[in-house]
Amino acid sequence: MQQYIEIFIGGIAQSAVYCIMAFGLSLIYGTARILNFAHGSLYTTGAYVAWVLTVGGLGLPLVLAVPLLIVILFTAGAALERVVVRPLRSLRDWKMSTMMVTLGLAFVLDNANLLIFGPVAKPMPAFIDGTVTIFGAIISSYRLAVLGIALAVLAALEIFLQTTRFGQAVRAVSQDTQGAAQVGIDVNIIFGFTFGLSVVLTGLAGFLLAPIYLISPLGGWVLFLKAFVIVVFGGLGSTRGAVIAAFTLGLIEAFVVHHVGASWTLPIWLVTLLVVLMIRPQGLMGVWEK
C-alpha cells in the first residue's frame, strides 16, 4: 500500500511537469497550427540557462534566478516568432516551412549546448531537501514541491485563458484566426505571446526536472516525444485534453517504471496512444481540422 502511495505521488508529480511542457506545445499548435520541433531543445536550453543563473555560474538566489529565467525564456520565444516565424508567414506553405525551420533550430540549439556545456550531464541540486511521510509512505520533499509548483502554474494558465481579456484573445485565435482578426485582435501579438509563453513553460519544465534527470545536451528529445504523445493523445490544440492525457500517461509511466522497468515507458505510451487514436482519431478533445 505504502509503496503504491509513493508510486502514485511520484507519478502525479511527474505528470504535472509533463503537463506544463505539453501545454506549451499544445498552445502553439492551437494558435498557429505549428508543431514546434524545437520544444525539447528549448526544454534543455531552459535547464542550462537555469543552471548558469544558479549553481553553474552566477549563483543567484532563486528569488532572482526564477524571474530572470522567465524573462529570458519569454523573450527568446517572442523573438523566435518575430524573427523566424513571422517572415515565413507570407509564404504559401508557411506551416510546413516553419516546422522545418523549428527542426533546424532544434539541431542548432542542441549543438550549441553541446559546445558550450560539453557532453557530460550537469547535476542540479534540488532546491528543497528531505522527505515527507504521508500515510507511512516516504516521499521526497522536492517531488512534492514540484507537484505543487506545476499545479499552481497549470491553475494560473487556466485562469489566464478563461478569465482575462488577453487569454480570451488567445482562445479566439486558436478557434478561428481570421475571425479573431475580424473582431480586431492583433494575431501577430497573440502569436508572439504564445511562443513566448510556450518557451517559458518548456524551460520551466526543464528547470523543475533537472534535479531528477540531470541536464544533458540531448535530454530534451525524450521529453519532446513524451509531450508530443501527450498532445496527440489529448487532441491537437486542446490544452485541457493535454492536461488529462499528461496525468493518464504519467501515472501509467510510474507503474510501468516500477513493475517492468523504465525502458518500457515509451513503448507502452505509444500503444496507449494507438488505442486511443483508433477509438478517437482526433484525440480526447482535439480540434478537427477542416
Next chain:
Amino acid sequence: MLSVRDINVFYGDFHVLHGVSLEVGKGELVAVIGANGHGKSTLLKAVCGLVPAADGDIVYAGENTRGRNAPQLVERGLVYVAEDRRLFPDMTVKENLLLGAFLKRGRERQDKTLAHVYELYPRLREREKQLARTLSGGESQMLALGRGLMSAPDLIAIDEPSLGLAPNLVDNMLQTIRQLKEDGMTVLLVEQSLALIEGVVDRIYMLEEGVISEDAAQSAKPAG
C-alpha cells in the same frame, strides 16, 4: 466614405483583382455581385485589411488605409462579416458577441450595442449560453452579423449573408441590413444574384473575373 482606386490583389502568383475601383458614400447601401470565385470576398477582405492589396489606394474616412491591418481598421469603424461566419465555435453566443467588442471602440458602447443586437435577434438572447458550434445555419448568420455590430462599425462589409439560408430567412436578413442603413450605417454588401437584392440596395457593382463595372441601369433606379 470609402473610395477604392485601382487595386490589384494576388494570392501568390494568382492575380485575383485587376485594377478594381469602387465608391461608397456615407449612409449608402452598395452591393457587389458576381459569380463564384470571381473575387468578391477578396475585394471585401482587401478593403478590411484581411488580405493585402499590392497597389492602388483604399481611402476610408479621409485616410489612405491600404497597408493597415484589420485591428486598426476595426478601431476606425470598418468591419468585415464573413460569408463562412468565422465564429468561435467553442465559445458561447454571448462570448462571441462580447469578443466583437474586443477593442476600445466597441467596448465603450458594449452594453448599449448588446441590447440592440438582442432586440434585433431575440433568438440570440435565448441562446446566450449555447456554444456557437451548436447553432443552426440561420442562427450562426445572426451571430456573425451580431458580432460584427458589436464592433460598432461605421461601415460594415457583409459577405454573402444569404449563403445557406432558407428563402424566408434571406428576406429577413435583407430587411435587417436595410434597417442598418436606415439607422445611419454605411453598408457594403456582397451577393451572388441580382434578383435577391434588386430594389433593396442603392447601387450595384458587378465583379467579373476580377474586373469591376458599375451596373448603370440598376443604379439609376431609385432604391425602393
